[in-house]
Amino acid sequence: MTFDFVEPVVFAVLSIGVIGAGAAVVLINRITAAALLMALTFLCMAGMFVLLGAETIAAFQVLIYVGAITVLILYGVMFTKYGDRPYGLFFQRQTPLAAVFVFALAVPVAYWAFFFTSPPPRPGGGDLPALATSVFTDYAFPFEVASVLLLAAMVGAIVLTKRDETHEFDERRRR
């Protein structure tokens, strides 16, 4: 007897976690529960990465998505006025269009999943020097593009939320 049976079981549990929690994020009525379930989805995805032998990616997934992004979303939710809202309203109109898109996306993905044989990943997940070298040489351009995109998003967020102090002061005085 060996422990070969553990990996499929863990995979099954994790996929149920990813799909179930992901569906619940979209369908559930309470926004805080949705945020926490999103954290669960991320955690299960991190588990998938560990199963694939990419421990580093898994660690960064948890560090960034669970530790930072979910907390920021919860932070935002806490400051927002909270109440039950009829979620049906949001979904009523888009359903046919969304169904078309999902179908168009899901069929090729499912097809690929069954007929795609990938080469074994080159740097092992825990092999950090090899991983870092490939990120900063082979994939330097996508890496830089992603960084610039994030920087642009950050500057945009600051510009959007920054209040025009002098303008506001004038407005108040005029009133």
Place this chain on the structure above:
Amino acid sequence: MPIGPFGLDPVIWAPLRLVVAVALALFLILNGALLQIYLERKIQAMMQDRLGPYHVGPFGLLQTFADALKLIAKEDVRPKGTDSYFFLAAPALVFCPMLASWVVLPFAGDIVGANLNIGLLYLTTLGSMTVLGIVVAGWASNNKYALVGGLRSAGQLISYEIPQILALVSVVLVVGSLSMVDITRSQAGPLVNVLILPFSFVIYFIAALAETNRTPFDLPEAESELVAGWLTEYSGMRWGTMLALSEYGNVTVVCGILATLWLGGWQGPGVDALPLLGVVWFTLKVYALILVFMWIRATLPRLRIDQLMSFCWKGLIPAALVNILVVAVLSLAFPDTRVPVAIGSWILLIAFVAGLPLVQRRRLAGLRERARRSALPVRAAS
């Protein structure tokens, strides 16, 4: 049939090892929390010229056991209007990451749960997950104090994570590995990392105080402003799990990281002859650091939230970035990295410590000037 350790079949040994490891970690966390609470009360009492607990048992040693029994026997109170699931889930969300991070702490040469090659990354990852539980606890309590405590905690922990990770990077640059065991083994001689990288030790130490919500960064649970912050509505063993077990467990983990990365972990005199002696050295180092934490708690007042944030974003993060730059450049430039890196790091530390009063003096002068100007019309009128 392959034979594992202790002559056991590996099929039996693998699950048995898991059970033993988790049980051992739980045992250490529970007793560590009891011991640390006792130490905390006794040491603070000594520093404040009081007696501290002395009624139950010799020197009051059994006081914390009595307190723990009281907490376990207490009625399970759940206030009205709390968000039931989240209120119940929050203690687990705080406790589980802390328990999981004990996996990679190396207690001795061979006594380590798992020698992960990304051990350090794993520890920071789990440290960042604690925030989630605290925020959820603050929100689910349906209490303004708890909510403010949760929000403060989220802001504080996310901010102080950055200098913490940046301080770890400099150690990784010098050692060249993320595995806790490799990092310990690299400090075999008396030249431990704290002598080579004192500046990142100081940065990590300050950030660790904030990560574990200890004074002077205990704003999320500031007793005099927020009742008990995010813990306000909790009582009984839920409070015990959150505060006693998780907080003191986290302090132990953080001190374990400090001891492993900068103080040589289980390395010490006589370890080569008797490997089990490593446990003693590791425990001594960890508890020495914990005593410093308690000393700080008894000495320093609490910071204000804006001081806390500006110290992190304007002080620690730039300092940590400069530190990484210096360490990286020096370790690339010289084949034998230790001595030049040590010189650079000590210069940075001295510059940082000497620069603090300078900045403070200018800020205080500005504040005094402003106070004098705002007092002028009052004085003229009287």
